[in-house]
Amino acid sequence: xxxxxxxxxxxxxxxxxxxxxxxxxxxxxxxxxxxxxxxxxxxxxxxxxxxxxxxxxxxxxxxxxxxxxxxxxxxxxxxxxxxxxxxxxxxxxxxxxxxxxxxxxxxxxxxxxxxxxxxxxxxxxxxxxxxxxxxxxxxxxxxxxxxxxxxxxxxxxxxxxxxxxxxxxxxxxxxxxxxxxxxxxxxxxxxxxxxxxxxxxxxxxxxxxxxxxxxx
Amino acid sequence: xxxxxxxxxxxxxxxxxxxxxxxxxxxxxxxxxxxxxxxxxxxxxxxxxxxxxxxxxxxxxxxxxxxxxxxxxxxxxxxxxxxxxxxxxxxxxxxxxxxxxxxxxxxxxxxxxxxxxxxxxxxxxxxxxxxxxxxxxxxxxxxxxxxxxxxxxxxxxxxxxxxxxxxxxxxxxxxxxxxxxxxxxxxxxxxxxxxxxxxxxxxxxxxxxxxxxxxxxxxxxx
Numbered sequence: 001x002x003x004x005x006x007x008x009x010x011x012x013x014x015x016x017x018x019x020x021x022x023x024x025x026x027x028x029x030x031x032x033x034x035x036x037x038x039x040x041x042x043x044x045x046x047x048x049x050x051x052x053x054x055x056x057x058x059x060x061x062x063x064x065x066x067x068x069x070x071x072x073x074x075x076x077x078x079x080x081x082x083x084x085x086x087x088x089x090x091x092x093x094x095x096x097x098x099x100x101x102x103x104x105x106x107x108x109x110x111x112x113x114x115x116x117x118x119x120x121x122x123x124x125x126x127x128x129x130x131x132x133x134x135x136x137x138x139x140x141x142x143x144x145x146x147x148x149x150x151x152x153x154x155x156x157x158x159x160x161x162x163x164x165x166x167x168x169x170x171x172x173x174x175x176x177x178x179x180x181x182x183x184x185x186x187x188x189x190x191x192x193x194x195x196x197x198x199x200x201x202x203x204x205x206x207x208x209x210x211x212x213x214x215x216x
Numbered sequence: 217x218x219x220x221x222x223x224x225x226x227x228x229x230x231x232x233x234x235x236x237x238x239x240x241x242x243x244x245x246x247x248x249x250x251x252x253x254x255x256x257x258x259x260x261x262x263x264x265x266x267x268x269x270x271x272x273x274x275x276x277x278x279x280x281x282x283x284x285x286x287x288x289x290x291x292x293x294x295x296x297x298x299x300x301x302x303x304x305x306x307x308x309x310x311x312x313x314x315x316x317x318x319x320x321x322x323x324x325x326x327x328x329x330x331x332x333x334x335x336x337x338x339x340x341x342x343x344x345x346x347x348x349x350x351x352x353x354x355x356x357x358x359x360x361x362x363x364x365x366x367x368x369x370x371x372x373x374x375x376x377x378x379x380x381x382x383x384x385x386x387x388x389x390x391x392x393x394x395x396x397x398x399x400x401x402x403x404x405x406x407x408x409x410x411x412x413x414x415x416x417x418x419x420x421x422x423x424x425x426x427x428x429x430x431x432x433x434x435x436x437x438x
Contacts, residue, residue, distance in 0.1 A: 117304045123291035124263050124298040125318030125363055135317075139308045 004179075004191060008198050011176040014088060015156035018095035019103070019149055026100055026152070027145060030107035031137065052101045056161025059097060063166050067093065086168050091175060094162040099152030106151050106214060110144015111137060143213045150210035154203045217397045218243045218415065221367075225271025225281065227254075227261055234258065234423040236271075242416035242430070244393055244400045246409075249420035255403040256301070258420075259369040262401060263298045264291035275367045275399065297360030297398070301371040303352055305344045311355050312340040318363035330358045333395065334388055350381045354388065361392065368392070368400040374409060382409075389413055 029048060033041070051059050067074040067084045077084055084090050114137055122132045138145070160177035167173040169182050176199045183192035218241045227234040234254040247255040260266040262273055262280065267288065273281040275296075280289050305314050315336070316327065331337050334354040339347065347355065353373060360368060373389070374382045386409065392398060393413060404410055410417060411432055418428040427434040 115304075117300070117302070118306060120265050120291065121298065121300065121304045122306075122317065124265070124294070124296055125359065126292050126295075127318070128290075128292050136306065 004194055004198070007174055007176055007179045007195065010088075010174070011157060011199075012202065014091045014175065015095055015099075015153050015159075018092045018099055018156045019153045021092060022096040022100050022103060022152065023149060026103035026148065027107055027138075029100075030104045030145075030148070031111050031133065033104070034108045034111035048104050049101050051098050051162075056098065056159065057165055058161075060094065060162035060165025063090075063094060063097065063162060067166065085166060086170060086173060088167075088173060090166040091163055091173050094166050095156035095159050098159045098162060099156040102155050103148040103152035106148030106210070107141070107145045109214070110141035110148065113144065114140040147210040147213040150206045150213070154206045154210070157203055157206070158199065217399075219276040219367075219399045220274070221245055221276075221399070221401070222272050222274040223258060223262070223418075225261065225268035225273055225283075227257055227266060227268045229257065229266070232257075232423055234261075236418075236425055238418055238425055238428055240416050240418070240428065242399070242414075243397070244402055244414045245416040245418060246414040247401065247403045247418050247420055248405070248410065248434075252422075253420035254423045255420055256371055259298065259300075259371050259401060259403060262294075262367070263296050263369055264289060264294050265298075278366060295363065295366040296369055297363055297365030297367070298369040299356045299360050299371065299373055301373075301375065301403075303356040305352060305355060305359075307344055309344070310340075311336065311342050311344065311347070314344065314355055315340075315358045315362055317359060326362065326364075330361050333361075333391055334358050349377055350385060353377065353381075353385055357388065357392070361396065361398070365398060368398050368402075370400060370402045372403050372405065375405065382406075386412055 033045060064085070065071050067090065069075060069078055069085070074084060084093065118136050118140060119132050122136045127135065158177055159175070160181065163175055164178050164181070169178045174182070176195050180192045180195050183189070183195070220239070220241050223236045223238040225236060232254070234257050236258065247258055249255055257266060261268055262275070264280065268281060268283070270283040271281070272279065279287050280294050281287060306317065309317065315330070319326070331340065334357055336351070336354055336358055339351055344352070344355070357373070374385055377385060390412065393400065402413060414432060416428070416430045417432055417434050418425050419434055420426070
């Protein structure tokens with residue numbers, strides 16, 4: 001039971017952290033896609049959505065290529081004494097990458113629903129682009145942003161393929177999804193079942209709230 | 217106080233071309249004409265929300281747009297007070313928040329003057345949702361006035377109101393004209409409003425000025 005509680009708390013904590021980490025980037029990307037036309041926009045949209053359609057283990061492989069000791073980022077971080085692979089950092093990275101596409105989609109919808117007239121009138125009142133974004137666009141899109149964050153959190157919570165590639169199934173990095181897999185492989189059906197219930201309950205609540213926010 | 221107003225530009229929007237060559241001196245110039253004549257487009261061009269293909273827009277001594285000199289001030293730098301026909305009050309801010317949006321905290325004296333002028337003291341803490349039509353109109357005017365605009369751009373401010381409300385709001389506009397001496401570019405269909413407020417008129421039809429000048433009888437077809 002202690003192991004199950006530890007895995008559950010660890011996973012919720014990592015999913016929350018991953019969502020918070022990816023939120024600023026996700027909101028910025030969502031705003032750019034909702035409001036701006038520029039060369040390469042379609043490429044950017046596709047890149048953001050790629051983790052949705054790639055096999056998660058393939059995404060994990062890409063992350064290994066970048067974060068592994070021979071990867072450009074992994075090598076650099078290792079020089080600074082920071083190990084990412086098979087640590088909680090790798091869990092956060094994998095979850096962030098998988099959460100981003102859903103966060104951006106929902107947040108983009110939130111921004112698109114903000115009538116541009118509000119932003120235009122704010123500009124005529126002397127507000128520059130940053131102030132318009134912070135005081136008009138962001139508050140009026142908050143439901144879509146929150147819905148996106150909850151969707152991203154739900155996705156991060158259930159992430160398996162990329163996580164097991166970069167973080168493995170160590171006691172210090174085992175998430176709910178990885179634990180369910182491990183327990184099933186080792187015949188511990190009760191433990192796997194319990195984690196399934198925990199995971200489903202949290203995800204159900206997050207999704208319900210996300211859907212409600214998106215609908216209003 | 218009359219100021220020179222130059223509206224000399226071409227604005228292309230799909231199949232519609234707005235072409236003006238107006239240089240007028242007035243405190244309140246009214247844009248008069250049927251729907252689709254381009255009146256709102258003129259206001260939006262002055263506000264910097266639509267960019268002409270070429271020409272000059274100048275209010276007083278300030279050039280807002282000049283294609284030859286590559287001048288095109290951002291909306292935020294034009295010091296205009298724009299009140300669109302649908303008011304566009306910010307739904308997530310209360311009355312005070314809307315009024316002060318353009319000035320941050322604003323000095324107590326400035327807000328008192330505007331709030332007093334438009335009699336909004338009792339509704340400052342209210343949400344926008346619960347306001348009457350007349351109150352919403354006055355909040356939109358107050359919000360535009362608080363930025364001490366070089367020119368007020370009013371798009372049919374009284375059209376959506378009933379006759380009683382119109383007769384109660386019109387004096388506020390007269391007070392703004394007389395007490396604050398703010399120049400106005402004002403869109404209206406109503407001859408009585410025009411005669412009460414304007415000292416010059418531009419009659420628009422199909423994107424062109426067909427008549428213009430200080431004679432308010434110009435609104436009557438020849």
